[in-house]
Amino acid sequence: MTAPQAWTTDQPIVRIADVHKSFGVVEVLKGVSLDVMKGEVICIIGPSGSGKSTLLRCINALVPVNKGSIQVEGQEVHDPKLNKLELRKKVGMVFQQYNLFPHKTALQNVMMAPVTVLKQDKTEAESRAYALLKKVRLEGKEHSYPGELSGGQQQRVAIARSLAMNPDVMLFDEVTAALDPETVKEVLVTIRELAEEGMTCLLVTHEMGFAREVADHMYFTDRGIIVEHGSPKEFFANPKDPRTREFLGQIL
Amino acid sequence: MSGGTDLPVLMPAAGQLAERVRREREVGAPILRLRARHGAWLAIVLIFSAGAAGAQTGAAQESIISIILKWTPLLVDGFIFNLAISFLAMAGGTAAGALLGIWQISLMPPVRAGSWLVTQFFRNAPWLVLLFFAMFLLPFQVKIFGLVIPLPDWIKATFGLSLPVMANVSEIVRGAIQSIPSGQWESSESLAFNRRQTLWMIILPQCVKRMLPPWMNLYAILTMATVLASVVGVSEVMTLTGEVLSAEGGSTDLLVPFYSYILLWFFIYCYPIARLTVRLERRFAVKT
Numbered sequence: 272m273t274a275p276q277a278w279t280t281d282q283p284i285v286r287i288a289d290v291h292k293s294f295g296v297v298e299v300l301k302g303v304s305l306d307v308m309k310g311e312v313i314c315i316i317g318p319s320g321s322g323k324s325t326l327l328r329c330i331n332a333l334v335p336v337n338k339g340s341i342q343v344e345g346q347e348v349h350d351p352k353l354n355k356l357e358l359r360k361k362v363g364m365v366f367q368q369y370n371l372f373p374h375k376t377a378l379q380n381v382m383m384a385p386v387t388v389l390k391q392d393k394t395e396a397e398s399r400a401y402a403l404l405k406k407v408r409l410e411g412k413e414h415s416y417p418g419e420l421s422g423g424q425q426q427r428v429a430i431a432r433s434l435a436m437n438p439d440v441m442l443f444d445e446v447t448a449a450l451d452p453e454t455v456k457e458v459l460v461t462i463r464e465l466a467e468e469g470m471t472c473l474l475v476t477h478e479m480g481f482a483r484e485v486a487d488h489m490y491f492t493d494r495g496i497i498v499e500h501g502s503p504k505e506f507f508a509n510p511k512d513p514r515t516r517e518f519l520g521q522i523l
Numbered sequence: 524m525s526g527g528t529d530l531p532v533l534m535p536a537a538g539q540l541a542e543r544v545r546r547e548r549e550v551g552a553p554i555l556r557l558r559a560r561h562g563a564w565l566a567i568v569l570i571f572s573a574g575a576a577g578a579q580t581g582a583a584q585e586s587i588i589s590i591i592l593k594w595t596p597l598l599v600d601g602f603i604f605n606l607a608i609s610f611l612a613m614a615g616g617t618a619a620g621a622l623l624g625i626w627q628i629s630l631m632p633p634v635r636a637g638s639w640l641v642t643q644f645f646r647n648a649p650w651l652v653l654l655f656f657a658m659f660l661l662p663f664q665v666k667i668f669g670l671v672i673p674l675p676d677w678i679k680a681t682f683g684l685s686l687p688v689m690a691n692v693s694e695i696v697r698g699a700i701q702s703i704p705s706g707q708w709e710s711s712e713s714l715a716f717n718r719r720q721t722l723w724m725i726i727l728p729q730c731v732k733r734m735l736p737p738w739m740n741l742y743a744i745l746t747m748a749t750v751l752a753s754v755v756g757v758s759e760v761m762t763l764t765g766e767v768l769s770a771e772g773g774s775t776d777l778l779v780p781f782y783s784y785i786l787l788w789f790f791i792y793c794y795p796i797a798r799l800t801v802r803l804e805r806r807f808a809v810k811t
Contacts, residue, residue, distance in 0.1 A: 331713055359715035370710035374728050384714040387724065429710075436714060 278345030284309045284471050285330060285440060290339035292325055299325050301495035302339070307440075307488075310469045314482035314503075317492035318518060323475040326492075327442045330473070331362040343440065360389070363433035364442040367449050369425040371417040377404060377428045378413040381435050389436065396435070403431040407461050423454025427461055434465075441465065443474040479522060483507055491515045555743050557797040562790045565783055572779035587780050594767045601760035602788055605749040608681050608759065612749075613742050616685035620692025625722070627697040638693070645690035650748050657683025658755045677759075680752040688745055695737045699730035736804040743793045743800070760785055 278284075283306035292300040299322040307313050315323050328334040329341055332348050332355050341348040348358060371380050381400035385391040391399075404413055407427040417425050426446055433441060443462065447455045459481050466472055466485045476482055482489060482503065489506040491499045491514075499512045510516045547554050573587040626638035645653065657679050664673045703726050711721040753761035764781055771777055 333709060333712060356715045356717060359713055362713075364710075364713040366706060366710060368704075368706050370704075370706035372707070372710075372725055372729075383724070384716065387720055388715045432714070 280309050282345065283307055283342075284344055285473070286340075286342040287326070287330070288340045288342075290326070290329060290341060291337045292322070292329060292334065293337055299495055300329070300336075303492070303495070303497055304339075305490060305497065305500070307471060307473060309439075309471055311487045312466045312472045312474070312485050313488050313490065314474045314476055314486040315490045315492060316476065316479070316482060316518075317490075317498075320494075321492040322495045323492055324444050327364070327444050327473060327475055330440075330442060331359055331364055333364075356388070360436055361439045362442060363436055363438035363440070365426070365429050365433055365444065365446050367445040369417070369422070369429045369449075371425055371428055371432070373417050376414050376416055377409060377420065377431075380417070380428055381432045384432070385435050400431070400435060403434055404428070406434075406464075407431045408457070421454055422450045423457045426450065426454075426458045430458075430461055430465075440471045440473065443472060443476070445475050445477065447476070447478055477522070479507075479519075491518065493518070555740055555793065555797040555800070557743075557790065557794045559794070562787070562794060565787045565790055569780055569783040569787060572783060575776075587777065590771060590777065591780060591784055597767065598760055598763055598785070601758065601763035602785075604677070604757075605752075605759045606746070606792075608677060608684065608749045608752060608757075609742070609746040611681045612684040612688055613745055615681070616688025616745075617692050617738070619685070620689040621696055623689060623693035624696025624700070627693060628700055630718070642690045642693040642697075645686045646694060648687070650684065650687050651751050651754065653686045654680060654683035654751055654755060657686065676755065677752065677757045680755055680757045683755075684745060684748060684752070688741065691741050692738065695734050695741070696730070699733045700726055702733060703729055732807055736800045736807065739796055739800045739803070743796045746793055747789055760788075 285305075285307040287303060287305050290300050290303045291298065299320075303322070303326060305313070315326065317323055325334060329336050330343065330348065332353075336349050343358060343361060346353060346358070371377075372383070375383060378397070378400050381403055382393075382396040385396040385399070386393055401413060404410065407430055409424060409427055409431070412420060412424060412428075417428070420428065430446075446462070447458050450458065455478070459478065462472065462474070463481075463485050472485075474482070474486075484503075486503045489500060489503050490497050491506070491510075491512070493514050499506070499510060499515045506515075507519065510519055543554065573591070623638045623642055626634050627642065629635045629638070648656075658676070661674055661679045661682065664671055666672075700722075707725055707729070708721060711725045716725065749759060750761040752759050753765070756762070758766075764785055768774075768777055768781060
């Protein structure tokens, strides 16, 4: 691991500077910069294919960047010497398709990583897993397999699973996009509670009403760049860029 | 190529054939399609040929049925030997093949390329050639620190048969691993599992179900291939049958009844495996 440059909470917890990323000849990120302070909730919106999901994946090094810098708590994410596993303990991620482990129960899904990766004591990890499942309102579902749960329930297990690693930052990649409308709300309630507790969250979302409510800062991306950003009030009330206006006009 | 004919009459059959070829490519081995009627046909052939041969030999001599029954204990011993060879070759081939299959998805290019090459070589070689290869390349004994361990023919034959099993298992394992959605790898990675933990705790446990049907199918094929060992002189059931026939005076009347008798045994052993494979395939096909 690189020597941690003294990072203090008055500096951004996630600092993205001029990030470029191409897949083959397709450039999906063309110089994106944004800073996130500890405890902030950031919502990134934009048309599909604008590079939102790729940006999130770059933050926990699932996808390498071509150019630019991403720092989490002062550490360069794409430093080849960085221990990626250490980074991923700090950054939790929840996916659109939940990606729960289908051969494990909800409880096992939640306690697996703490026991295997963090070497936590098994009974301790188990009681924490019970507590986390209770927190996401899944009491009584501890021993159900993912296949027996609804989409919204699975997604909440996925959130609990991520939280079990005690991350400092949570990334949510269109977590409600695959859900039935009636289960979207239960997942959003869970995320809002997290945000209220002071968890640093980066959300890629299409839920505009939700974004307006929870976000401290809105970002609008289009074709690989950040077109516009601002406080949600200002952002939704009078968007400046014509592309933002067009997008919001279509979606609201 | 789908269908492969313009004649409307042949369309259903051609379609079925094409579908079957496609599935066999997927599994990496011929797929057994044993049906109960195959067993019934065998039994009818046996009874008829025994009856016909009996009529020719005349009442004065022993009936074919009693000749068959007389030699049955010996043949059973031979058949059990076949099964023993099949168990050992399957166990060895599975262990080696699992390793080879995991190496096929290694992040190290030389390991990946090497295991791919070994897999393709043994998967595309005729089983009998591999058997000869094992028979004549392995020494009849090995010396380890002055200790002489003899290598009897049947051990060599078992080794020879385990080579194609290894290559087929390798492909089954690789295919199963690659059929797991990439989201499983991504979410494990984001939970800070390392590659080894991801493979052993997340990916492979999900593969077992998918691998079971093709693996059982491979076992049934291997069991039937154990008779190849007779070509290289192992005294398994085919070799013994040949010896019994010559002991009975080499009468050609006995050929069909005896060989259909042996076929019937193989059928009785392999049929339940084939049925179970089909059932498991159907059950797993619905879920994923």
